[in-house]
Each structure stands twice: as C-alpha cells, then as structure tokens.
Amino acid sequence: MIVDVWMQHPTERFSQHSMFASLRRWTNADESAAVPGIDATIAAMDAGSVDVGLLSAWSQPNNAPLISNDEVAEWIAAHPDRFAGLACVDLDKPMQAVRELRRTVTELGFKGLRVVPWLWQAPPTDRRYYPLYAACVDLGVPFFTQVGHTGPLRPSETGRPIPYIDQVALDFPELSIVCGHIGYPWTEEMIAVARKHENVYIDTSAYTTRRLPSEIVDFMRTGTGNSKVLFGTNYPMIQPAHALDGLDQLDLSPEQQAAYLGGNACRLLDLQAN
Template identity: 60%
Template sequence: MTDEIIDVWMQQPNQRFMAQPWLESLLRWTGMERTAPPLPATLGAMDEAGVRVGLVSAWHGPNGVLISNDEVAGLVAGHPDRFAGVATVDLTDPVGAVREIRRCVRDLGFVGVRVVPWLWNLPPNDRRYYPAYVACVEEDVPFCTQIGHTGPLCPSEPGRPIPYLDEVLLDFPQLVVIGGHVGYPWLPEVLSLARKYPNFHIDTSAYAVHRLPPELVEYMRGRGRTRVLFGSNYPMVTPAQCLKRLDDLGLGAEARELFLGGNARRVFSLPV
C-alpha cells in the first residue's frame, strides 16, 4: 500500500490498563490476552499496514490514571517519526485539567486531547468537560471523544450524539471535535451533526472498513470526504485488519488520500 496512512486512534497499553475489568468483553471478542503488547509488536503492526504515524492516547478514568500523559510522552520522544501524543485529563480536577492540557501541548508537543465518555459515565455536555474544551480552543488542538455504543460492558448512553454532543458543538463553535468509533447505532444523528457543524469530524476506529455502515461510506465518497479520518483502536483491532478490504469502499483517489492521512494531517496540524 503506497498511501500515507495516519492512525488517529491507538493506545500503547500497560499492564494497569490491560487489567481493567471492563476489557473482558473486548478480550472475548478479539481473542486478546491480558498482556500489554511490547513496543516492537506495535511498530510491526503499523508497518504491516503501512501506517506512517500513530496518534497514541493517554487514559484517565474515575479511579485514576491508566496510561499517563508522561508515559505517552516517553513513547513519542523515543520514536518521534512514528508517534504523536494525545493527552487526557482528570474531569474531577477542572483547574488541573486546564493546566495539564497546556503542559502537554506547549511542553510535550501533544496534538490533541481525548476523554472517553463511557469510562466516566458522563456525556460530553456535562459541566466537568467544559474547562477542557476551553483549553483545547485556546491551545488550538482537537478534542477527541467516543460516539456510539460501547464494546466494554458499560452504559452506551453517554456516547449518543444528540443531544449531548450537539449541545457541546453549539456552545463551542471554535472547538474541533473528532468522534471516534463511528457512532453506531445512531448514524443518522452522527451524519446530521457532521452536516450541521463544520468542526465536527468522524473517525472509523474499532471498525474494519468493509463493515462500515453504508450511509457513512456514501458520505465519505462525496461531500464528507474531508470529514472522516482513519483509526484502528489498536491493539484491540490492528490497522491491517481494519484496512484489509479498503478497495471495497470504492473511494476515489482524493477521498482515499484524505481518509487515510490527509484529513488527519490537517485536523491535527501534523508536520508535513
């Protein structure tokens, strides 16, 4: 594959992350072990699919840090040509969250912020997110979130796009938001937000591309070609598994290039 590929949803888990009880359903579906993949395996999975750059996220939940921002920073520092960092924050510490976003962007060079609503069981219009949104706008980085149902055995309702994300996009017209994991079973709501708000984007993480909903593929082929980004959700799904039947999408040359890397490079302001 000769296309430049940027994977916008990855994580390099540690054993603390892999020990979480909510991973049980994902481990059952994927056949993964509760063992963190070594870094060479991650790089090998990227190389297998031709992924040039992976956006690797930290994780923080109500019970504390799972993958710290500093762990991600160390990974990026060791392989700056292969990884870019996505920060996370503690929603219960709004002032600390703002300071942490500033530190991660200004000092560590992170390119985005991610908070997963199902992990907190808080929809994105909850007041505890709002300081982080302001910091993202001020630091000019996207806010990444999860939309749709959850693979982990946690409530899916926080991932419903309307009314929760709709209200955020109304309140913060300058905030760039990327909704990961496609948004099933609420695809009409997802696509309505994408048509309504120019700063809302979708990433295809957790889906093999041949399993993407037909209405999303149609959107990618046409007016939505600048609004959909490739993501894998590695290590739960590898980039190669996601892209195995890429040609089945029937994307034109421009739409394919934008989906695989061009949109991510623009939205996350990645260096050329």
C-alpha cells in the same frame, strides 16, 4: 500517508482492567500474555503501512491513569517520526485538568485531548468538560471523544451524538471535535451532526473496512464527507492491516481515499505529510 487517529499502546493496567473483559472475549486475547513493548506497536503499524499513530493516554476516575501522559511522551520521544500524543486528564479535578492539558500541549507537544465519556459516566455536556473545551480552543487543539455504544462493560447513553455532540458544537463553534467509533447505532445522527457543524469530524476506529456501515461510506463520497472522516483502528483491539483490508472495495476516488487515510488528519493536526 496513513495516519491512525485512535491507538493506544497498552500498559498492564490498561490491558488487564475488568471493564475490557468483553473486548478480550471478542478478540480471543490471551489474558496471561505479557504486555508487548513499543516495538510491537511499530511492527503492527508497519504491517498496515501506517505512517503515524496518535497514541492516547487514558485516565480513570479515582485511580492512577491506565496509560499516563508521561508514558505516552516517552514512547513519542523514542519514535518521534511515528507517533503523536493525545492527552488524558482527571475530569473530577477541573483546574488540575486544564493545567495538565496545557502542560501536555505546550511542553510535551501533544496534538489534542481525548476524554471517553462512558469511562466517567458523564456525557460531553457535563459542566466539567467546559473549561477543557475553552482550553482546547485557546491552545488550538482538537477534542477527541467516543460516540456510539460501548464495547466495554459500561452504559452507552453518554455516546449519543444528539443531543450531546450537537450541543457542545453549538456552545463551542470554534472547537474541533473528532468523534470516534462512528456513532453506531446512531450513525445517521452522527453524520447529521458532522454535516451541520463545520468543525465536527468522525473517525472510523473500532471498525474494520469491511464492517463500515454504508451510511459512512456514502458520506465519505460526498463533498462534505470527503473532508470529515478520519481513519482509526482502536489498536490493539484491531490491527491496522486487518482494519484496512478491503479498502479498494469502498469505491473511493484516489483523492477521497487519500483524504480519509491521512489528508484530513494532517490538516486537522498540522502533521507533515510524506
């Protein structure tokens, strides 16, 4: 079973936002192209043999969400066997954010919360996150975030694994934290934090298999790393088939490959493995 832990089905608000100009340039995206329907995302998953995708909602400061929780819920309702949801919240409204997180988990069945720190220009140790961390622990769902530099046109400081993820894991040892985008150029720091903390994980979104740093691949082959790394694409920036090309060249054992592609995600998110 293959689970993609970082996908977003784009809305026009999301795909046309000015901060993603660098990503559109890198991927040669046609800015005038119409936003595809959800069937296009299903087709991309099928082309890469991805069974389940975690669709992220995206909030933004001072404006309507780029992808709302209710939009994600509608796509999941249309394809319940193919998608699960990750909630977004308004970090500037802490109590409203906690209530919305609870609603998405208890009423919509979402599997976790994702906050992208650079979007809010607030590192994960900012006090506005802490009620959300407590709510995630109480609800039994992971916190998903981004580590490393930012491809979008925003500052990268908030993506440092040390001190930020390290400190959050010390303050909330029961909180499962999934760190997307491998942490480059601080990848070794990210691996050190994942080794140190029982409930810290890494996902490989935004990197194709052929571009994975050797440090991550070596970590995946270890006893600790075998249970700590999850597959992700950052679709639609990277198509699943392209992300997985060259997988056999990683020299993972069948058990390591199965854990990476879906086993770790199924265990963490209580997904039913096929």
